[in-house]
Amino acid sequence: MISTLARRLTAGGFARNVATLAGGAAVAQFFPVLFTPLLTRLYTPADFGALTQFVAWLSNLVVIATWRYDMAVVLPEDEADASRLMVLALALNTLLMLVLCLPVFAIGPQIAGWLHAPEMAPWLPLLPLGIWLAANNQIWTNWNNRQRRYAANAQGRMGQSATLIVVQLAAGFGKLGALGLMLAQLSGQGASWLVQSRADWRSVPGWWRTARAGGMALVVRRYREFPLVNTPHAFVVALQDSLMIQLLGVLATSEMMGHYGLVVRVLKLPAALLGQAVSQVLYRDLAEAHARNQSLRPLLKKALLVLGGIAFLPFVVIAVWGEPLFALAFGEQWRDAGRIAGMLTPSFFCMFLAAPCFMVPMVLSRQRQSLLFALLGVAVNLGSLGVVYWQGEEAHHVFRLLSVTVSVYYIVYIVWVFRLCRRLENLRA
Numbered sequence: 001m002i003s004t005l006a007r008r009l010t011a012g013g014f015a016r017n018v019a020t021l022a023g024g025a026a027v028a029q030f031f032p033v034l035f036t037p038l039l040t041r042l043y044t045p046a047d048f049g050a051l052t053q054f055v056a057w058l059s060n061l062v063v064i065a066t067w068r069y070d071m072a073v074v075l076p077e078d079e080a081d082a083s084r085l086m087v088l089a090l091a092l093n094t095l096l097m098l099v100l101c102l103p104v105f106a107i108g109p110q111i112a113g114w115l116h117a118p119e120m121a122p123w124l125p126l127l128p129l130g131i132w133l134a135a136n137n138q139i140w141t142n143w144n145n146r147q148r149r150y151a152a153n154a155q156g157r158m159g160q161s162a163t164l165i166v167v168q169l170a171a172g173f174g175k176l177g178a179l180g181l182m183l184a185q186l187s188g189q190g191a192s193w194l195v196q197s198r199a200d201w202r203s204v205p206g207w208w209r210t211a212r213a214g215g216m217a218l219v220v221r222r223y224r225e226f227p228l229v230n231t232p233h234a235f236v237v238a239l240q241d242s243l244m245i246q247l248l249g250v251l252a253t254s255e256m257m258g259h260y261g262l263v264v265r266v267l268k269l270p271a272a273l274l275g276q277a278v279s280q281v282l283y284r285d286l287a288e289a290h291a292r293n294q295s296l297r298p299l300l301k302k303a304l305l306v307l308g309g310i311a312f313l314p315f316v317v318i319a320v321w322g323e324p325l326f327a328l329a330f331g332e333q334w335r336d337a338g339r340i341a342g343m344l345t346p347s348f349f350c351m352f353l354a355a356p357c358f359m360v361p362m363v364l365s366r367q368r369q370s371l372l373f374a375l376l377g378v379a380v381n382l383g384s385l386g387v388v389y390w391q392g393e394e395a396h397h398v399f400r401l402l403s404v405t406v407s408v409y410y411i412v413y414i415v416w417v418f419r420l421c422r423r424l425e426n427l428r429a
Helices: 002-010 014-042 045-062 079-114 118-146 150-173 178-200 204-212 216-222 225-251 254-291 297-330 332-364 367-390 395-428
Strands: none
Touching: 014 150, 014 254, 014 297, 045 118, 045 178, 045 225, 045 254, 079 118, 079 204, 079 216, 118 150, 118 178, 118 254, 150 178, 150 254, 225 254, 225 367, 225 395, 254 297, 254 332, 297 332, 297 395, 332 367, 332 395, 367 395
8 A cells, every 4th residue: 555655656757846846945944944043033023023014015915916827827838828928927017016116115104004014114115126026936936837947946945045044144143123034035035036037038038029929918818817816816815814914913912923923934934835846846737637638636636645744743743842842942032932833733734735726726717716715714714813803812812713714724625626626527527
């Protein structure tokens, strides 16, 4: 049985490609985690809290920067159509950056006040550039997936990690505080984009010539579900995270926000990046299998087995011993972060497992149903948070409740995706 499972996991290039991306993601995350004990002594919890809010705002806007046409780059059989989608995504991303600059520089403090986060006013001018860099990363990640250049994506993540750590350490020793963390965030994104895109610098003029020759209107119509459905879906999911940060800002102190930010840095982001590594490989394989009328469920099962095998033991350790481990690794003042990590571990594990399943609706053109799922999840999660808020409970109750609701949401989503694939197989039979 074990040998059969091993053969299934290593069949074809799936395991090799996953190992390339997951290995790059793991190395990229190892160094930030390795240096986190030093960084928690150079920066205060309030500094990390400011970074957490900045990244939440950035993440919320980056998903609409390209109208998600970058996600469609993997799908066309015609290379010219993929080039047109690249030009479209790059143009939309640059347009958003220019549009955001005007209000951010003109009325930045007022915007921060309207969002009940006046402490973010000094950092808003960095936001348009941060969104542009992060979206360029997404664009080239999908282009490299199309070209099966998984090593380039892995190298980009490692370049981002190295740059991030160097700038954070330099800024920390320079006593720059929250500004240093945000400059490091932008520097890391820029380094990653340059590494991922370096093979295509000479190709970009050719893409523009292809786009100018015609055919843009056709690809805009053919992949219209990405801006019309996938963009609202991604925005709703990101908005949920941002609203949760804002609610925590009301329920909790800036120190607790910093504790939560450390948990995100040490657990959620590495889990998300590793999950994305598997999803990136799977997305291309799912698209090819669907084009050949092959079953998608074996690929999904393989991906879930890989992710479950990677994550089970580390998450169990954090769930049981998170509080003393955080205190030992990061200092006694971060003990509460370990408590929060233990509470949220089940939801992080389910999120990690579900990551590949979010590729399926895009391949099967079932993004409308996936959007309804996202809206339901947002309603349940924010409704739960609202209950905690109105009952006047302290912030730890938010984490306990989120762990339950988010875990249930991801489990139900996984079940729905497998049923969707089975219905498709029955229709083809």
